[in-house]
Amino acid sequence: MSETKVVDARNTFCPGPLMELISFMKRADVGDQMELLSTDDGSANDVPQWIAKVGHEMISNEKIDDVWHIVVKKVK
Amino acid sequence: MKILFVGGGMGGTIVANNVARRLAREVREGKVEITMLSATDQHWYQPGLLYVAFGKMGMNDIVREQASLLEPGIQFFVDPVEEFELAQNKVRTKGGVVHDYDMLVIATGCEAVYDEVPGLAEASETPYTREGATRMFKRLRDFEGGKVAVVVGVPHKCPIAPIEITFMLHEFFEKRGIRDKVELKYTYPIARIHNIENIATWAVPEFERMEVDYETFFNMKEVDVENRIVHSEEGTEKEFDLLVAVPPHRGMKVIEDNNLGDGGWIPTDRYSLQMEGHDNVYVLGDTSNLPISKTGSTAHFQSEVIGENIASIFRTGFATREYDGKVYCFIEADQDRATNACFNYIDPPEIRAPTKSMHMLKMSYNQWYWSSARGLL
Numbered sequence: 163m164s165e166t167k168v169v170d171a172r173n174t175f176c177p178g179p180l181m182e183l184i185s186f187m188k189r190a191d192v193g194d195q196m197e198l199l200s201t202d203d204g205s206a207n208d209v210p211q212w213i214a215k216v217g218h219e220m221i222s223n224e225k226i227d228d229v230w231h232i233v234v235k236k237v238k
Numbered sequence: 239m240k241i242l243f244v245g246g247g248m249g250g251t252i253v254a255n256n257v258a259r260r261l262a263r264e265v266r267e268g269k270v271e272i273t274m275l276s277a278t279d280q281h282w283y284q285p286g287l288l289y290v291a292f293g294k295m296g297m298n299d300i301v302r303e304q305a306s307l308l309e310p311g312i313q314f315f316v317d318p319v320e321e322f323e324l325a326q327n328k329v330r331t332k333g334g335v336v337h338d339y340d341m342l343v344i345a346t347g348c349e350a351v352y353d354e355v356p357g358l359a360e361a362s363e364t365p366y367t368r369e370g371a372t373r374m375f376k377r378l379r380d381f382e383g384g385k386v387a388v389v390v391g392v393p394h395k396c397p398i399a400p401i402e403i404t405f406m407l408h409e410f411f412e413k414r415g416i417r418d419k420v421e422l423k424y425t426y427p428i429a430r431i432h433n434i435e436n437i438a439t440w441a442v443p444e445f446e447r448m449e450v451d452y453e454t455f456f457n458m459k460e461v462d463v464e465n466r467i468v469h470s471e472e473g474t475e476k477e478f479d480l481l482v483a484v485p486p487h488r489g490m491k492v493i494e495d496n497n498l499g500d501g502g503w504i505p506t507d508r509y510s511l512q513m514e515g516h517d518n519v520y521v522l523g524d525t526s527n528l529p530i531s532k533t534g535s536t537a538h539f540q541s542e543v544i545g546e547n548i549a550s551i552f553r554t555g556f557a558t559r560e561y562d563g564k565v566y567c568f569i570e571a572d573q574d575r576a577t578n579a580c581f582n583y584i585d586p587p588e589i590r591a592p593t594k595s596m597h598m599l600k601m602s603y604n605q606w607y608w609s610s611a612r613g614l615l
Contacts, residue, residue: 173583174529176397176565178433182529184457185393188354188486189501208429215455215472 166195171202172229179205180212183234187218190236195221198232205230239270239552242339243312244319244329246276246304248284248611249523249537250345255613256545258309261552265311270552272311273337275329277318279304282368283607285534288399288570291365291374292406295604307611322496324516341518341548344504346493348395348524348532350485355391357461361468362389362483365403377480378410383419384479386411389458389468391486392427395524395532398579400424400484401432401441402570407482408448409572422449423476425456437569437579440589444571458483487532489525503527508583509560511544520544530583535566538610545613568600576600 169186171179179200186196198209206223209232213220221233243254254274264270286300305314321330328338350366352359363374386407390400404424411417424431424445430438431445431452445452457471461481469475488494489502498504498513505514506526513519522544523537530536540561547557563583570576575592576599609615 169529171529173563175581175586176434176531177393177529178428179529180428181392181433184427185501188392204429204435211429212455212472216457 166197166233168197168199170199171205172199173201178202180208183209183232184212187234187236192236192238195233195235198230198234200230200232201228203230205232209234239340240338241270241272241341241343241548242329242337243272243274243343243345245343245345245347245523245525246274246278246281246314247345247347247523247537248534249347249541250274250276250343251281251304251307251611252538252613253343253345253522253541253544254312255307255309255611256541257548258311259613260545260549262309262311264552271313273313273315273339274308275315275317275319275331275337276304277316279316281307281611283604283611285396285607286604287368287371288365288402288406289604290371291363292378292410293375297368297372299604302608302611307608309613319492322492322498324498324513324519327518339518341520341551343520343522343544343548344493344498344513344525345522345537346490346525348487348489348502350394351488352485354486355458355460357463358391358458358483358485361461361463361466361478362481362485364483364485365399366394366483366485374482378407381411381416381420381480383416385421385423385477386480386482387423387425387468387476387478388482388484389425389456389476390427390484391458393532394484394487397433397531397533398437398567398569400426401437403482403484404450405444405448405570405572408450422451423478424450424452425470425476426452426454427457429454434579434581434587436587436589440577448572458486487524493525499525499527508563510547510557511540511561520548530563531565531567533565533567536564539564539566541613568596568603570597570600 219235283300289295364370432438493502506521571592576597579587581587
């Protein structure tokens with residue numbers, strides 16, 4: 163069973179949340195879910211945009227107490 | 239107390255020297271034993287490879303004998319670790335030697351890996367390896383014109399390198415008098431041309447001035463070597479006559495083989511720099527899983543924290559410092575100018591206009607580095 167892996171990219175500027183997510187996705191198995199934690203407001207747009215371009219799945223995208231919780235799934 | 243340092247690169251050397259200097263009396267009195275294990279007897283100044291690739295430095299300028307950089311009192315062995323037995327506080331080396339320790343610092347770094355992108359090794363040039371830097375200079379020197387594409391793998395060390403490489407390519411071809419025959423195309427994995435927003439904002443007008451085409455959201459998938467086309471995960475492609483790659487990286491195989499971290503990236507506390515679940519193990523530099531820049535300066539600032547804490551723990555029983563995420567990067571521009579980026583976990587970098595004096599500072603640091611490695615700067 164796939165588990166949700168947390169990528170904590172809060173308070174980081176370099177390489178930044180989306181780059182961290184891309185790194186993680188490369189090592190993940192198909193079916194894995196990842197939850198990206200980010201304090202960068204740009205992530206709320208950049209991550210869904212990239213997920214759509216490469217064909218993975220957006221699960222959820224919400225801001226809780228100044229932190230974006232973005233859950234995605236590797237589908238291929 | 240036995241303190242073991244695994245890895246003799248930039249971070250490992252600086253922190254070992256830092257600790258050896260702080261505990262010099264205790265080492266002389268036999269109360270502290272400091273050991274370093276490395277896979278090589280040579281110490282390479284990796285940022286220098288960029289200058290080698292553009293013909294600005296020679297290979298001899300960026301290498302020293304490792305032993306020549308170490309403080310007295312450090313027992314140094316060229317005998318890399320093959321097995322980590324953290325539960326028993328010991329490691330086993332390739333030579334079959336078992337070293338036990340009271341405190342362990344892992345600074346094994348990371349390496350470029352090409353197997354993730356089919357065709358990349360055969361088709362590209364890179365300043366990221368010693369062989370690559372030498373070969374890249376020859377290709378640049380002999381290039382007569384055409385499409386030059388810059389591609390960037392994830393993750394990679396030296397995050398500013400893609401921008402610097404592009405600036406330096408522009409200048410190199412200008413000085414050769416063939417810039418008008420070169421189409422320079424830059425690609426980057428995310429939605430802007432650099433992951434640090436202030437750097438991207440500064441660099442876009444520079445790219446436009448230099449007539450550099452750029453495409454964002456470009457993650458290498460594979461390279462068609464025969465037809466000279468690099469394909470992206472996003473479904474786009476770039477033709478090239480010369481492909482310059484920032485290859486993807488992974489932590490060293492020994493880390494993954496010993497189940498210390500997925501992908502060779504060791505889970506690390508971002509403030510104490512302790513390995514998660516192991517209070518007597520510190521992780522330094524590129525091999526950590528921290529979401530921060532993989533750079534020499536990161537390792538340098540982390541070294542200062544770990545060095546102080548190890549000495550403090552020995553003398554008082556507790557640590558005194560935390561790492562605040564500090565990173566400092568020079569950024570080579572063109573026309574013998576440079577700027578810099580300094581940031582931490584809280585404060586983003588502010589990018590100032592490039593100056594000749596900052597470039598001179600970087601050129602000077604290329605020589606001062608050897609004092610940094612000794613833990614003196």
